Amino acid sequence: MVTFQLARRGIAMPAVLDAMKQVPREEFIPEDLHEFAYEDSPLPIAEEQTISQPYIVARMIELAGLERSDKVLEVGAGSGYAAAVMGKIANQVYAIERHKALAEAAKTAIEKIGYGNVHIIHGDGTKGLPGEAPFDAIIVSAGGDLPPALKEQVAVGGRIIIPLAVNGHQMLTEIRRLDADQYEITDHEAVRFVPLVPEEDRPGHVTQGRRTPTAGRPGHMPPDLSGIMAAAAEPFESYGDLARMAERFADRKVVCLGESTHGTSEFYAARAAITERLVRDHGFNIVAVEADWPDAAIYDKAIRQSAEGRRHAEEPFTRFPRWMWRNEETWAMLRKLREINRGRDPQHQAGFYGLDVYSLCASIEAVLDYLGEHDREAAETAKERYGCLTPYCSEPGSYARMRIGNGFRGCEDKVVSVLTDLLTQRVENGEALFDAEQNARIVAEAEKYYRNLYYGDADSWNLRDSHMFDTLERLLEHRGPDAKAVVWAHNSHIGDASKTEMGWVREEHNIGQLVREKYGQDCALIGFSTHEGEVAAADDWDGPMKIKTVRPALENAHEDHAFRTDIGRFFLDLESLDGDHRQMLSEPKLQRAIGVIYRPETERASHYFRANLAEQFDAWVWFAVTKAVDAKSATPREGEDETWPFGV
Structure with missing residues (x-):
């Protein structure tokens, strides 16, 4: 973590790197999340709060410029992890947490690891700690406006590090006190923290005989976001209806079709219908999928020439996860592509290709x-x-x-x-x-x-997606100047990573981002999502396939807003949204991603990331309830070996 997630990303202060090496992050998170302790991502803790990603903790402490003799105040102690890290650098650390349960848990964790110079206090951090002021540094681990009390409690020459609210976003800001009345302000990178909520603005607090209204406060669900989706949504009943809606992108050279899980029947069937329409009516001759090249080549040979009498040396897609491409939904599409190819010259036949590197x-x-x-x-x-x-x-x-x-x-x-x-x-x-x-x-x-x-770190992910993009480029060149491609991959691969936490935080890119950078308006990125139902997935890598129940989406996630439209299936053309609606759907929110492994018990940590929906995709396809792919026939029935998967 320290070497590759912190030092590689520019954290250079030796004291910070040493402190991050020494503090056991697993002591500050729930036990069922211990396996994620050293990943560079935030993790959920109690009271609907989070422990910040390690990089942000290190970045804020480095900006504070802590020294061994310093006295530090942290507002928003949360789990206590950042305070513990600061305790390895500074002389005294005081950390205030407004949630009593969190404060008690943080205090217990600090006592367990024996950091006697770190003091956890339950109280209102926006008021600071005047009895211990002045502080050489104040770190605010929540986003919003700077409380006046904190400006007064930082020492001359000291710094406040805070995620300031700027035009609806948060900017990591360094405020240095030059003298009694002068402050120097320096903006750093964009960040996203839980809101800084003063006591008088919290639910249930009474001010002058009336209860403070909750609507409109940070973290409260905007009442009209699902209404915006509903107004722009184009409901559909059949997959044929959906394919006709997607034809608006038929003039593009590359159309990328995503999925929020690798084991959902509706996603396969919907993408198949769109693909068949683009191949049959609009000149698309490449179907490139998130799959291994040699295995996909067997499917390709089957759809571009008669499979009758031809024996395969081995069956395709026999390694984990078999169900991704050995399912009835995929085979039904292959049969239709083979029918479309019949009678066409080889140059205009659609080929089936694998993009992956495994x-x-x-x-x-x-x-x-x-x-x-x-x-x-x-x-x-x-x-x-x-x-x-x-x-x-x-x-x-x-x-x-x-x-x-x-x-x-x-x-x-x-x-x-x-x-x-x-x-x-x-x-x-x-x-x-x-x-x-x-x-x-x-x-x-x-x-x-x-x-x-x-x-x-991000190197292996970026290498894999760069390889998939390069393979797509070679296919387009190989199939001629008029070649057009449909790409099937997970949303995390085909949604523009630069518009998500993948790019903002983890410095990852993906094939969707690379396609958009190369082709601009000549490509379309279409995501697919669901709220609940069933999915084919495993508990662990190389584990057996199971039919698992998909939990309802987390509150205020994109999927939650879509579910609140009360429209079971719809197509959302994000390109055509007007300015105000597009801006509202550009607010970063949680988005679910289930791969071949699904762990409902760690849902938030394992399967959600933040994304700007309106810019991540050009369109979004929604299914409120879904079922698992039909992968029961993972191997051909007796007597079908010679013609599989087209045996009858």
Whole structure:
């Protein structure tokens, strides 16, 4: 965490890095979240509050410029974690928390780890702590306006670090007191904290005989946000209706179709209907999906030529998670694509392609098979070079451990040289060579991907999505100047990451962002979401598929507002929203993301991130209630092996 999430992102003050190394973050979060303790993200604690992400804690403390002799005040102690970190640097730390239960829990955690110079106080932090003032530094761990009492309680020469409210957003701000009446203000980066609420503005507080109204306060659900969605929503009954609505984007070169889970039937069926319409009527000849290239190639061969009498060397998509592409919804689409392709010339037939980087060993085999048919000497050379990777085929993730002894360095050069040879010594042209080159690229990229897993930061994610984008670019070039592509991937891949917490906080990009940066108005990003129902997912990686109940969306999440429209299914064209409505739907809110693993017990930490809906997507498709994909037929029925998945 300290090396790759803090130092790499610019935290340079040695005292801060040392303190972050020493304080056990798991002591300040619920036990069921301990596995997420050192991820660079906020986590939920009691009283609907959060513990800030480690980077923000370090950033605020570094801006405060703490020294060993300092006395520090924190407003909004929360879990007590930031106060503990400051306690490893400063002489005395006083942290005020307005929630009594949180204050007591923080005090217990501080006492457990034995930090006697950190004092947790239950009270109203907006009033400061005049009995201990002046303070060399004041850190406010909640967003809003600067309370006047804090300006008076910071020492001359001291600093206040606070997320100030600026035009509806929060800006991390440094306020240095120059003398009794002068302050120097410096703005830093945009942030998002829970609101700073003075005692008189809290629910239930009585002022001059009347109760303070709750509507309009930070954190309260705007009463008309679901109304804005309802007014702009285009309800649909059938998937055919939805496909007609999506045709407004048929003039684009790339249309990306997302999903908020990897195991929802409605998402597959809806994307299939849109894809079939774009392929049949609008010249789209590439269907590129979040899947392994060698496995998708088997589906591709089945839809672009007759599968009758042709035997497959192996069944596709047999590794975890099998249900993503071995389900009835996918097979129904493949059958329709095959029908559309019949009678078309090869250039205008739609192909089915995998974009992902996981197929390390299957791609090695594909390269060796190709070279074995065309250049036996080159095949032997490639086999020798790939020898440094083949021992890790059963567990590619273990390749990252070679980083400890730099054992990967020679392997990296060897696997790249196989691709270089293919590119410079072309023995033929056409589909076979293109396929072999792509598999060689995957081996080279997979080597980097598994090596970067060691770091545990944004590098591996960015490498994977860059690879998916590069693959899409090569497909568009390969299929000719008139090529058009439909992309299927999770919302977290096809929604513009720069408009979400992925980009704001974790410095991650994705294929949707890269597509938008390259194609601008010539692309469309369409997200898909749901409120509740069932999903096919596992408890852990490589675990068995289960049909799991999807909990109702968290309050004030995008999905919660959509559910409150009382419209079961709708298409929301975000591009066509007027200025005021677009601005309201641009307010960052929680958004759910369920991958192949679903852990309802840690719903907030595991499956939500903040996003600007109106700018993340060009359109959004909503299903209030959904069911799991039909993956019962994960293997062909007896007698279907030769023609699977088209056996009847």
